[in-house]
Structures are given as C-alpha cells and as structure tokens.
Amino acid sequence: MSEVNKVEITCAVNGEERVLHAYPMARLLDALREELRLTGTKEGCGEGECGACSVLINGEIVNSCLVPVAQVAGAEIKTIEGIANDQKLHAVQEAFIQHGGAQCGICTPGMVIAAINLLEKTEKPTEAEIRDGLAGNLCRCTGYMKIFEAVVRACQEEDVKV
Amino acid sequence: MSSPKTERRFVGKSVPRKEGRDKVTGAARYVDDIRFPEMLYGATVRTTSPRGRIKEIIFGENVPWDEFTIVTAKDIPGENYVALILNDQPYLVEEFFNHTEEPVLLLAHEDKFLVEKARRSIRFEIEEFSPVFTIEDSVNKREIIWGEDNVFKSFLVDKGNVDEVWESADVIVEGEYLTGAQEQLYIENNGMIAIANHEDGVTVWGSMQCPYYVHKALIKLFNLPEEKVRVVQTETGGGFGGKEEYPSMIAGHAALLSWKSGRPVKIIYDRAEDMAATTKRHPSHTRHRTAVSRDGKLLGMEIDFTVDGGAYATLSAVVLSRGTIHAAGPYLCPNVRIRSRAVATNAPPHGAFRGFGAPQSIFGLERHMDKIAKTLGLSPEEFRRRNFIQEGQTTATQQVIHEKVDLSGLMDRAFELSGYNEKREKFAEQNKSSRLKKGIGFASFMHGAGFTGSGEKYLESVVGAEATEQGNVRILAASTEIGQGTNTIFGQIASEALGIDYNLIEVAKPDTSNVPNSGPTVASRTCMIVGKLVESAALGLKQTLVGSGFLKDSGYTSEDFSNACRAYIEKHGALKSFSKYQQPEGINWDDEHYRGDAYGAYAWAVYVAEVTVDPTVYEAHVDDFVAVQEVGRVINPVLATGQIEGGVAQGIGYTLYENVVWRDGRMANNQMTNYIIPTSADIPPIRVFFAENPYAYGPAGAKGIGELPMDGAAPAILSAIENATGVSINHIPLVPESLMEELETETI
Numbered sequence: 021m022s023e024v025n026k027v028e029i030t031c032a033v034n035g036e037e038r039v040l041h042a043y044p045m046a047r048l049l050d051a052l053r054e055e056l057r058l059t060g061t062k063e064g065c066g067e068g069e070c071g072a073c074s075v076l077i078n079g080e081i082v083n084s085c086l087v088p089v090a091q092v093a094g095a096e097i098k099t100i101e102g103i104a105n106d107q108k109l110h111a112v113q114e115a116f117i118q119h120g121g122a123q124c125g126i127c128t129p130g131m132v133i134a135a136i137n138l139l140e141k142t143e144k145p146t147e148a149e150i151r152d153g154l155a156g157n158l159c160r161c162t163g164y165m166k167i168f169e170a171v172v173r174a175c176q177e178e179d180v181k182v
Numbered sequence: 183m184s185s186p187k188t189e190r191r192f193v194g195k196s197v198p199r200k201e202g203r204d205k206v207t208g209a210a211r212y213v214d215d216i217r218f219p220e221m222l223y224g225a226t227v228r229t230t231s232p233r234g235r236i237k238e239i240i241f242g243e244n245v246p247w248d249e250f251t252i253v254t255a256k257d258i259p260g261e262n263y264v265a266l267i268l269n270d271q272p273y274l275v276e277e278f279f280n281h282t283e284e285p286v287l288l289l290a291h292e293d294k295f296l297v298e299k300a301r302r303s304i305r306f307e308i309e310e311f312s313p314v315f316t317i318e319d320s321v322n323k324r325e326i327i328w329g330e331d332n333v334f335k336s337f338l339v340d341k342g343n344v345d346e347v348w349e350s351a352d353v354i355v356e357g358e359y360l361t362g363a364q365e366q367l368y369i370e371n372n373g374m375i376a377i378a379n380h381e382d383g384v385t386v387w388g389s390m391q392c393p394y395y396v397h398k399a400l401i402k403l404f405n406l407p408e409e410k411v412r413v414v415q416t417e418t419g420g421g422f423g424g425k426e427e428y429p430s431m432i433a434g435h436a437a438l439l440s441w442k443s444g445r446p447v448k449i450i451y452d453r454a455e456d457m458a459a460t461t462k463r464h465p466s467h468t469r470h471r472t473a474v475s476r477d478g479k480l481l482g483m484e485i486d487f488t489v490d491g492g493a494y495a496t497l498s499a500v501v502l503s504r505g506t507i508h509a510a511g512p513y514l515c516p517n518v519r520i521r522s523r524a525v526a527t528n529a530p531p532h533g534a535f536r537g538f539g540a541p542q543s544i545f546g547l548e549r550h551m552d553k554i555a556k557t558l559g560l561s562p563e564e565f566r567r568r569n570f571i572q573e574g575q576t577t578a579t580q581q582v583i584h585e586k587v588d589l590s591g592l593m594d595r596a597f598e599l600s601g602y603n604e605k606r607e608k609f610a611e612q613n614k615s616s617r618l619k620k621g622i623g624f625a626s627f628m629h630g631a632g633f634t635g636s637g638e639k640y641l642e643s644v645v646g647a648e649a650t651e652q653g654n655v656r657i658l659a660a661s662t663e664i665g666q667g668t669n670t671i672f673g674q675i676a677s678e679a680l681g682i683d684y685n686l687i688e689v690a691k692p693d694t695s696n697v698p699n700s701g702p703t704v705a706s707r708t709c710m711i712v713g714k715l716v717e718s719a720a721l722g723l724k725q726t727l728v729g730s731g732f733l734k735d736s737g738y739t740s741e742d743f744s745n746a747c748r749a750y751i752e753k754h755g756a757l758k759s760f761s762k763y764q765q766p767e768g769i770n771w772d773d774e775h776y777r778g779d780a781y782g783a784y785a786w787a788v789y790v791a792e793v794t795v796d797p798t799v800y801e802a803h804v805d806d807f808v809a810v811q812e813v814g815r816v817i818n819p820v821l822a823t824g825q826i827e828g829g830v831a832q833g834i835g836y837t838l839y840e841n842v843v844w845r846d847g848r849m850a851n852n853q854m855t856n857y858i859i860p861t862s863a864d865i866p867p868i869r870v871f872f873a874e875n876p877y878a879y880g881p882a883g884a885k886g887i888g889e890l891p892m893d894g895a896a897p898a899i900l901s902a903i904e905n906a907t908g909v910s911i912n913h914i915p916l917v918p919e920s921l922m923e924e925l926e927t928e929t930i
C-alpha cells in the first residue's frame with residue numbers, strides 16, 4: 021500500500037469538521053485513535069463482538085472497528101470525548117462514577133455511549149430494556165449490576181440528552 | 183474543613199473511585215493509547231505445532247526484510263528465561279519447543295500492517311516430537327515432556343490417619359470431578375512499550391498486575407543492575423490473574439526489539455493472539471473418597487487433585503498449593519489426606535486466574551458433598567450443617583481457626599434471602615407438570631487471603647507514604663489498580679488512619695523507579711496485607727509530624743495536617759515514611775509437611791443459585807443469585823459489591839458458557855465470536871450481602887475479597903441443576919452439548 025491510495029474524507033467529529041487521510045477501507049476506529057488521537061474509543065476484539073469501540077454516527081450506535089472510513093464521509097460522529105460538556109459530565113457519566121459502573125474502565129467509554137444511545141431512544145427503560153440495550157457491550161469486571169444501576173439512576177436526573 | 187474527630191469517616195463509605203472521572207470521559211491512558219516519536223510496532227512469530235525442534239526458519243518473499251528489526255534468541259544479552267519460580271520458560275525458542283504458541287522470532291517496523299504481513303509470511307521447517315495433551319497421558323508418562331516425570335510440583339497434606347477409617351466407616355462415597363480451562367478475557371488485550379539502550383538501560387510501560395515481577399525478569403534478560411531497569415504500569419483494563427506473569431514475556435520482547443533497533447517499540451496483542459498464547463485457568467481433575475458415619479459426620483477424606491500446568495512450570499506450583507489447601511473446604515474432618523500434583527502438557531502454560539486453583543478443588547468438593555448427602559438420605563444443607571468448621575477447630579492443614587466463624591448463620595441468611603426452602607418445595611411441585619425445570623442449589627466455602635503459609639514473610643512487602651509540597655499525602659506502593667479499586671481503598675485506609683480528608687490522599691502510579699515493592703497484586707492480598715502497610719506508613723508520617731512539633735497529636739483538622747506537611751518540607755526537605763510487613767504473632771507454617779496456618783484469615787461464604795433448565799434445547803439459565811459472605815470489615819460497599827458481582831458473573835461464565843476448545847494443544851476458538859462470556863442479557867440479578875466481623879490484623883478490620891466470588895458459582899449452579907433435573911453432573915463447563923449428553927444418558 022502506498023500513500024497515493026489514501027483518500028480525503030470530511031466528516032464532523034464531536035461537532036468539529038475534520039478531514040481524514042486514510043485508505044478507504046481503513047477502520048474508523050484507527051482513524052479516530054491514530055489520526056485524530058481520540059484514544060477514548062477502545063479496541064477490545066476488532067470483530068464487532070465487544071462494543072468497546074462504540075461511537076455514534078448520525079445518532080446511531082456502531083462498532084467503529086467494523087466501519088470503513090469511506091462510509092463516514094459527511095457524517096456526524098460522536099465519540100466519548102464529545103460527551104461531557106466542558107467540565108460538566110453527562111448524567112450517565114456522573115452516574116457511572118457514583119454507582120460503581122466503571123471498574124477497570126476499558127469497556128466504559130463504549131458502555132457510556134451505549135447507555136446514552138439507549139436513553140435517547142427510550143426515556144425510562146425497564147430493566148429488560150436496559151439489559152437488551154447494553155447486550156452488545158461486554159464488560160468482564162462488573163457483572164453488569166452496577167452498570168444497570170447507573171443507567172437507572174441517570175434517568176432519574178434531568179438532562180440526559182446528548 | 184472536616185471535623186477533627188477520629189470516628190470512622192471514610193472506611194465503610196462508598197466514596198467514588200479515584201480515577202473514575204478519567205475512565206468515564208475516555209481520558210484514562212491505557213498502553214495502546216500511548217505513542218512515542220519514532221516508535222516501531224513489534225510482532226511475535228510463534229511455533230505452529232505442539233512439540234518439536236526447529237530446523238530452519240523460512241522468510242517469506244515480497245517483504246522488504248532489510249527494513250525490519252529482527253530478533254532471535256541469539257540477540258538476548260542476558261539469560262534466555264522468564265525469571266519467575268523455576269526459570270524454565272524461554273523468552274525465545276533456541277531450538278526445541280514445547281507448545282504451539284512459543285515465541286521464536288520478533289519483528290519490528292514502523293508500519294503496523296507491514297509487520298503483520300511479514301509475520302504471516304514466516305514458515306518453519308520442523309522436526310515433530312510426540313506431544314502430550316491430557317492430564318491422564320501426562321500422569322501415565324505416555325511421553326516424558328518435562329523433567330523426569332512430567333510433574334512440576336506435588337503436595338501431600340496429612341491429618342490424622344485416614345487409612346484407619348475405611349474399615350469402620352458406615353458409608354464410603356467416591357466421586358470424580360473435572361473442570362476445564364478458562365480464559366481471563368480482560369477486555370484490554372496485553373500490551374507493552376519499551377525504550378531500551380546501553381546508556382539508559384530498559385524502561386517499559388504497560389498493562390500489568392505485578393511491576394516487580396516484570397522488573398525481576400528484565401534484570402535477568404538484559405543482565406542489568408536493578409537501577410537500570412524501570413517498569414511503569416499504565417492504566418490496566420482488567421487482569422483477573424491473566425496479567426500476573428505473562429506481561430514479563432511481552433515486556434522482554436518489546437525491550438529486545440528496542441535494544442536492537444534503538445527506537446521505542448510497542449507490542450499490542452490482538453484478541454486472537456492474546457487468547458491463544460497467554461495463560462488460562464488450569465484444567466483440573468479431582469478424585470474424592472470419603473468415609474462418613476450414618477449420622478452424617480465426616481470421618482475421613484482422601485482427595486487426589488491434579489492440575490494441567492501446560493508446557494512450563496510458571497506459577498503452577500503456587501496455583502496447586504492454593505487448590506490443595508482449599509480442597510477439603512470449610513468442614514471439620516479428623517482424618518484427611520490430600521495428594522496433589524501439577525503436571526506438564528504440550529499446551530501454552532496455564533496460569534493465574536482469580537481463585538488460583540481454589541475454584542477447581544472447591545468445585546469437586548462441593549459436588550461431592552451433595553453426592554454424600556444424597557447417599558446418606560440427608561438434605562445437602564443438613565449434611566453441611568453437621569460438618570461446618572467452628573472456631574477452635576482445625577482445618578485439613580491443622581490450622582486452628584481463631585476467628586468467629588458462623589457458616590450456619592451465613593447459610594440461614596442466604597436461604598432466607600433467596601427463598602431457598604420455599605422454592606425447593608415449590609419447584610418440586612411445579613416441575614411435575616412443567617416442561618421447563620426449575621431448581622435451586624447452593625455451595626458453602628471459604629477462601630484464604632494473602633500468600634500461602636510463609637509466603638508473606640518471604641515477600642517482605644514495603645509501602646511508603648510521603649508528604650507532598652501541596653500538603654497532600656501520597657501513598658507509594660507497587661500494588662496496581664486493575665479495576666478492583668486499589669487507589670480508592672488505599673485512599674480510604676490512609677485518610678481513616680490519619681483522620682484527614684480522603685481527597686488529600688494521592689496514590690502514586692506504580693513505577694519501580696519511584697515506589698517500593700509492596701508485592702504482587704494477587705491472592706486477595708492488596709486490601710488486607712498491603713492495606714495494613716498503607717495504614718502504618720501513613721501513621722508513620724503523622725508520628726514524625728507530631729514528634730517534630732508540627733502537629734498536635736489529636737484534635738487537628740485536615741487543614742492543620744496539610745499545613746504541618748508543608749511546614750515540615752520547608753524546614754527539613756522531604757518527608758517519607760516506610761512500613762514493612764511483619765507477620766502477626768502466632769502464625770506458624772511448616773512448608774515441608776504442608777501443615778499449620780495456611781492463611782492469616784479466611785473469608786467465608788454461602789452462595790445460592792436458582793436455575794431454569796430447558797430440556798428441549800438443553801440450556802440452563804441462572805435466574806437469580808444470592809451471595810452472602812463474611813469478609814471482615816467492608817471498606818467500600820460499592821466497590822466490594824462490585825467485586826463480588828463481577829466474580830460471580832465470571833463464575834457463571836465458567837460454569838455454563840466458557841468452553842476452551844482444544845485442537846492439538848492449541849485453543850481453537852480464540853475469538854470473542856466463539857468463546858462466549860456472559861452478556862448483560864445472560865446475567866441474573868446478583869444479590870450481594872456482607873456479614874461483618876472485623877479482622878484484628880486487617881486495615882480497619884478488613885480481610886481479602888477479590889478471589890472469593892469465583893469459588894461458589896459453579897458448584898451452586900450444578901447443585902441447582904441437579905435439583906431441577908435429578909441429574910448430578912460433575913464437570914464444567916456445562917455447555918448445551920454436554921448438558922444434552924448428560925440428560926440423554928440419564929433417560930436411556
């Protein structure tokens with residue numbers, strides 16, 4: 021592969037216009053982490069199983085390890101770095117801290133994105149809906165209980181909008 | 183500012199995790215998030231068959247090899263072994279190899295993708311030797327693949343005289359129990375970055391549990407003095423034992439590549455490599471022969487426990503030790519003989535995984551206890567109650583239990599919270615007419631905290647505390663935060679000891695150039711053993727401040743304390759205090775006879791599982807889980823509960839989902855798509871309860887907690903499945919195919 025095969029892709033990342041220089045089939049995950057140095061998005065498996073690489077594209081949750089950059093031309097991407105508003109954490113982030121939703125923290129960025137996505141779609145999810153909504157994100161540390169609790173507590177706060 | 187009183191203000195409270203904010207915002211930096219200028223990417227070329235001799239290495243075509251840094255065993259400046267216990271595992275194969283994932287060659291290049299292409303292009307010309315894959319073949323010496331008899335280590339525990347009980351026993355019950363391998367599956371794969379050269383020595387950054395293990399291994403590998411090797415832990419995305427010893431291997435590899443290339447080198451495993459090549463839980467085989475009286479008293483236990491250690495000794499001796507000591511469980515029996523051994527097979531070495539041998543031997547014991555109860559016509563709970571160990575009685579290693587232990591009470595509590603008795607009745611009735619079978623079962627067990635026997639004495643762990651110029655107190659320890667809450671717990675213990683605000687306590691990042699060796703982060707020892715040292719190191723600071731007149735002995739505020747720190751530093755320079763482990767009085771251990779006080783303290787527990795078995799699709803699902811335990815004083819309820827929940831979830835995976843498929847000594851399903859861990863949809867409500875009984879020698883009364891929850895799920899779930907189906911199953915993992923086999927044989 022040589023540099024000449026690289027293409028320019030323009031998209032918005034966390035509200036800012038960015039130009040990516042990448043091979044069209046390069047993974048969005050690598051473009052975010054390596055080129056934009058947004059390392060909050062993690063790689064756990066590289067095959068769409070763990071959800072550690074979750075980001076929002078036009079408001080939909082995706083595994084960025086499965087998305088070729090060519091697909092995001094013109095799209096709006098939101099990563100974990102774009103979730104807190106300056107110093108103010110999102111209610112989901114706050115709830116994860118308060119209720120033990122993060123242990124080792126490696127699944128946490130993806131989990132927070134998934135939780136926010138869930139609350140965007142379902143304002144007050146039932147326990148079954150929470151379980152279902154997070155089933156694409158694996159956590160090996162928590163046994164999920166504290167994550168469920170964090171999500172429930174987050175909906176009790178106002179301001180859950182992204 | 184906070185009040186000057188010294189009542190407990192931080193211990194027992196769920197203060198939020200110290201590094202929580204960085205973790206939820208994505209700011210926390212794990213090894214793969216770090217990059218150095220001019221950095222190369224390293225890769226490991228591994229053997230592809232289980233046992234043999236490498237005759238030739240064939241480099242593929244169409245790879246610009248002259249652009250690569252290539253390292254072989256010949257490039258090693260020091261010793262070619264990973265220094266640990268027996269030093270039998272090489273960093274790089276010289277000629278002979280013993281499993282399918284042995285590192286032979288290291289490559290580095292600045293283009294990640296090209297490295298991968300180059301790695302795949304390399305072939306070996308090999309002379310194959312006959313391998314051994316099973317415990318049975320290894321024990322029977324089908325081939326000698328390690329030492330003289332394939333045995334890494336064996337133990338004998340002997341209490342009373344078990345040979346005399348068989349004749350007079352009313353009932354003798356025998357049983358055989360098997361457990362499979364299990365992958366730790368931390369979500370962050372292993373990785374290291376190294377900068378190594380002749381002038382500065384070797385520095386590595388990476389994901390790990392035990393910085394001083396890595397340190398020791400690198401000193402040998404490079405033959406460098408201690409101060410020329412520096413190991414820094416980066417934020418670590420889970421360990422569970424899986425990052426106890428293998429990081430020494432990766433660190434060495436990255437450092438060798440950097441040494442040769444003169445550039446920083448990063449090695450990050452992908453999931454497939456991490457799963458196939460790094461350690462897993464030891465598979466095990468347990469045999470029980472037990473003598474009981476008609477009224478349900480244990481008279482004699484003969485236990486034979488074998489674990490599969492894989493190709494090299496690594497930590498197998500220690501895993502075996504813990505498994506052996508836990509093999510007779512929390513029961514009183516006058517005559518016990520436990521024989522155990524760890525044997526070699528041609529699989530990648532098995533290693534540490536939460537519980538460290540105990541989940542394996544406890545599984546066998548608890549299944550066997552159910553079997554004995556059934557043989558006697560007693561309920562499993564009644565049989566346990568008649569044999570639970572009490573204060574003043576002795577364990578299998580003849581340790582007198584000096585703490586108040588009330589397993590019957592824990593059982594009452596667990597049964598009440600789970601509705602055990604009512605459900606036993608209700609399910610029996612329902613199951614008659616229902617296609618889905620429901621059941622409820624339990625396990626009772628204990629787990630020792632800290633290193634076994636005299637281990638802590640030899641470790642001589644040290645913790646420091648220093649005052650900072652900002653007037654804070656910084657804890658210096660090599661104990662790593664791997665998600666379990668080390669930073670937070672240390673903060674709580676120190677603030678409690680000093681009577682100052684939790685936010686004034688900082689915890690230094692483990693970096694061997696800056697923190698003393700507080701021992702490895704394993705064996706449920708961080709809170710109980712290292713935490714106690716944190717407490718005394720912190721108190722040492724205070725003593726100096728008081729002694730030198732900067733602080734009143736009591737009645738000070740956090741602000742006073744900060745001011746005193748600043749004033750001291752201004753006048754005298756640095757203020758540090760160190761504390762070294764001292765074994766509590768009365769702990770005696772005889773290593774030769776494996777007798778005496780195996781652990782300073784035990785955690786005690788009764789876990790109850792409720793299941794539904796679908797006999798048409800052969801699936802078992804856990805519907806509810808109650809975990810009741812006594813772990814001394816709980817320092818942080820949210821963190822402690824999180825530890826139990828996470829451990830139980832791993833235990834559920836171990837029992838029902840996680841099946842390592844072996845093909846010729848290699849893990850064949852080394853992907854998350856076909857090695858299945860529980861998702862949020864699979865895990866039942868896990869309800870956690872603590873009975874508190876402060877332990878005199880633990881910090882603020884705490885004991886260990888990390889491994890305990892791994893022990894109870896498997897036997898409890900299989901007991902529940904037996905209750906649901908009437909079929910007693912003695913092996914895990916119980917994936918649908920094996921459940922089918924079991925249920926089918928039973929109905930034939």
Ligand code: FES
Nearest residue numbers: 064065066071085
């Ligand atoms: S890294 Fe993308 S799903 Fe696991």
Ligand code: FES
Nearest residue numbers: 124127159160161
């Ligand atoms: S917190 Fe460690 S994987 Fe979820």
